[in-house]
Amino acid sequence: MEKFTQVTSIATPYMRANVDTDIIIPAKHLKSIKRTGFGEHAFETVRFDAVGNRVGDNVFDSDRYKGAKILVTGDNFGCGSSREHAPWAIAELGFRCIIAPSFADIFAGNCVKNGILTVALPQAEVDAIAMAAEGGQDITVNLEDQTVEVGNSKYEFDYNAAHKHMLLNGLDSIGQTLQASAAISAFEEKQKHMTPWLYRA
Amino acid sequence: MSGTMPQTMYDKIWEHHVVEEREGGVALLYIDRHLVHEVTSPQAFDGLRAAGRKIHRPDSIIAVPDHNVPTKNRHLPNPDPMSTAQLTALEANVKEFGLEYIAIDDVRQGIVHVIGPEQGFTQPGVTLVCGDSHTSTHGAFGALAFGIGTSEVEHVMATQTLVLKKSQNMRVTVNGTLPVGCTAKDVALAIIGKIGTGGGTGYVIEYAGSVIEGLSMEGRMTLCNMSIEAGARAGLVAPDEKTFEYLRGKPKSPKAGQWDAAVSFWKTLGSDEGASFDTEVVLNGDDIVPQVTWGTSPEDVAPVTGFVPEASDIQDDHKSASLEAALKYMGLEQGQAITDIPVDRVFVGSCTNSRIEDIRAVAEIAKGRKIADRIIEAIVVPGSGLVKEQAEAEGLDKILIDAGFEWREPGCSMCLAMNPDKAGAGEHVASTSNRNFVGRQGPGARTHLVSPAMAAAAAIAGHFVDVRDF
Numbered sequence: 001m002e003k004f005t006q007v008t009s010i011a012t013p014y015m016r017a018n019v020d021t022d023i024i025i026p027a028k029h030l031k032s033i034k035r036t037g038f039g040e041h042a043f044e045t046v047r048f049d050a051v052g053n054r055v056g057d058n059v060f061d062s063d064r065y066k067g068a069k070i071l072v073t074g075d076n077f078g079c080g081s082s083r084e085h086a087p088w089a090i091a092e093l094g095f096r097c098i099i100a101p102s103f104a105d106i107f108a109g110n111c112v113k114n115g116i117l118t119v120a121l122p123q124a125e126v127d128a129i130a131m132a133a134e135g136g137q138d139i140t141v142n143l144e145d146q147t148v149e150v151g152n153s154k155y156e157f158d159y160n161a162a163h164k165h166m167l168l169n170g171l172d173s174i175g176q177t178l179q180a181s182a183a184i185s186a187f188e189e190k191q192k193h194m195t196p197w198l199y200r201a
Numbered sequence: 202m203s204g205t206m207p208q209t210m211y212d213k214i215w216e217h218h219v220v221e222e223r224e225g226g227v228a229l230l231y232i233d234r235h236l237v238h239e240v241t242s243p244q245a246f247d248g249l250r251a252a253g254r255k256i257h258r259p260d261s262i263i264a265v266p267d268h269n270v271p272t273k274n275r276h277l278p279n280p281d282p283m284s285t286a287q288l289t290a291l292e293a294n295v296k297e298f299g300l301e302y303i304a305i306d307d308v309r310q311g312i313v314h315v316i317g318p319e320q321g322f323t324q325p326g327v328t329l330v331c332g333d334s335h336t337s338t339h340g341a342f343g344a345l346a347f348g349i350g351t352s353e354v355e356h357v358m359a360t361q362t363l364v365l366k367k368s369q370n371m372r373v374t375v376n377g378t379l380p381v382g383c384t385a386k387d388v389a390l391a392i393i394g395k396i397g398t399g400g401g402t403g404y405v406i407e408y409a410g411s412v413i414e415g416l417s418m419e420g421r422m423t424l425c426n427m428s429i430e431a432g433a434r435a436g437l438v439a440p441d442e443k444t445f446e447y448l449r450g451k452p453k454s455p456k457a458g459q460w461d462a463a464v465s466f467w468k469t470l471g472s473d474e475g476a477s478f479d480t481e482v483v484l485n486g487d488d489i490v491p492q493v494t495w496g497t498s499p500e501d502v503a504p505v506t507g508f509v510p511e512a513s514d515i516q517d518d519h520k521s522a523s524l525e526a527a528l529k530y531m532g533l534e535q536g537q538a539i540t541d542i543p544v545d546r547v548f549v550g551s552c553t554n555s556r557i558e559d560i561r562a563v564a565e566i567a568k569g570r571k572i573a574d575r576i577i578e579a580i581v582v583p584g585s586g587l588v589k590e591q592a593e594a595e596g597l598d599k600i601l602i603d604a605g606f607e608w609r610e611p612g613c614s615m616c617l618a619m620n621p622d623k624a625g626a627g628e629h630v631a632s633t634s635n636r637n638f639v640g641r642q643g644p645g646a647r648t649h650l651v652s653p654a655m656a657a658a659a660a661i662a663g664h665f666v667d668v669r670d671f
């Protein structure tokens with residue numbers, strides 16, 4: 001996994017609340033058995049009209065926000081399904097960080113696994129950052145310090161310590177967990193004794 | 202075990218499964234059960250192969266295809282080559298990794314969240330995961346069950362654990378008694394209408410109160426299923442005699458020699474008297490009215506006796522912008538009566554409402570009636586082959602077919618537009634599924650979430666009606 005320490009870039013403002021995973025990547029595109037190729041369909045209903053023509057003023061294709069590595073968006077972002085295709089698609093659009101008032105739990109967990117940082121800040125602060133994004137200002141997100149800097153403003157955010165460690169070091173989470181193999185086996189021995197019906201013969 | 206502090210059911214199940222505590226409320230949590238389907242697993246199997254890793258406990262997994270399977274003409278080749286590729290990949294992967302597999306032509310095949318309980322694989326007190334957000338369904342049995350992404354699917358396969366931060370405890374108590382004509386689906390929608398789709402974010406919800414105790418296991422599954430629509434990680438109902446009765450004799454339930462020990466253990470799982478919850482929500486069941494969603498988020502819900510909201514009712518700017526966008530997509534007017542919304546297509550099915558009780562509810566309304574002329578298609582899709590068999594044994598299929606419904610093979614069907622069952626652009630769909638998102642049932646399709654009885658009544662009337670008037 002790619003490390004995340006600090007990102008400085010312009011940001012794409014997409015200020016809708018309750019952006020669900022079907023908006024991020026519609027179900028009909030989940031049929032691939034690969035991890036790639038979802039970016040072209042990301043936010044499809046926002047970027048294309050019913051007959052497949054590109055919607056002119058959409059923020060995801062606009063030259064204004066070309067090269068943005070940060071997405072600024074509304075409350076409860078990523079609600080809906082558990083599909084990891086959502087962060088895969090977002091990553092392919094070039095985003096490394098998403099700033100919103102809140103995120104759906106499963107979506108936020110999926111982001112970590114893909115090197116994407118989710119930053120939750122109060123609505124008023126997100127609104128201020130979105131304004132700066134519309135103005136084309138550079139935004140710096142620093143994971144080590146857990147801060148977002150825009151112009152003269154600096155915002156601090158909370159972040160899960162375990163996830164921070166993984167992102168900062170770009171760790172493979174399975175490899176990490178396998179270091180606890182002895183503890184897992186010990187747990188199983190104890191559980192086999194206490195609730196034997198959970199183990200098939 | 203920790204000392205004498207009263208614990209919630211969630212606290213207990215969590216504590217039973219901690220392998221290692223980490224800092225900041227994070228733990229390495231043991232996972233007992235894992236359900237696998239074709240959409241969110243291929244990349245996980247690939248990851249294992251690439252790293253040369255094995256599946257830690259193949260006996261903890263059941264795999265079944267559900268999302269992509271057609272619900273008719275199964276004897277013909279799947280019309281979609283990409284669906285076929287996904288289904289074939291699952292078949293090859295279960296063979297390679299030695300997993301139990303319920304194939305498409307097996308009578309037990311169906312939606313993962315229907316077959317888990319049917320097989321007795323879902324049990325009180327277990328941790329159960331699946332690469333699907335509606336895994337919360339299994340919480341009806343007092344299992345800590347939640348959806349995970351594909352990387353986590355791979356993580357569980359390789360390690361039998363997940364690194365998780367403990368959620369907070371929320372209790373939703375529904376007191377009183379549910380009026381006739383109201384179902385678990387209406388309770389679920391009323392709760393989401395009250396707390397919002399983000400209301401449960403960061404929580405595990407325990408459902409309690411006389412209404413919940415009164416629900417059948419099917420009803421509890423419907424309710425827990427939609428916990429995720431309130432943003433919650435999982436839903437839980439304390440196991441009781443109904444739970445034990447349901448599980449008795451199921452193929453994977455504890456066998457005779459272990460049954461009594463299991464039941465005694467299950468009885469210890471409920472929240473202790475005086476356990477404290479971070480948030481409490483209380484509803485009066487007597488006030489619940491059949492619900493219909495009018496927008497593009499499950500929180501966009503109104504009683505069937507109500508109206509589409511007006512922008513002037515909404516304070517928050519972000520929300521009123523969402524209202525406008527939602528109504529434009531749905532082709533509805535502010536202030537429109539819910540019963541004035543026409544219905545073009547009807548879908549009864551999905552992991553929310555495809556169990557025997559749901560099919561019975563539809564048949565009861567449909568009996569001796571005909572669906573309205575304007576209905577393009579009304580399909581009833583049982584959640585599993587076993588539900589289908591049971592319904593047919595009761596003659597429900599005949600009643601439905603006589604009324605003009607189509608009776609299909611089990612699968613996710615029109616819950617999401619991934620298989621041949623889709624709704625057309627601009628069509629209003631009375632749907633018993635769980636998500637009314639933009640494009641969920643097909644590009645431009647307009648989904649209205651309702652209970653099975655309300656869907657049946659809408660099919661007969663050609664618009665939404667109060668099923669209590671039927």
Ligand code: SF4
Nearest residue numbers: 335551552613616617
């Ligand atoms: S029925 Fe719908 S919600 Fe349930 S598992 Fe299938 S697609 Fe997901």
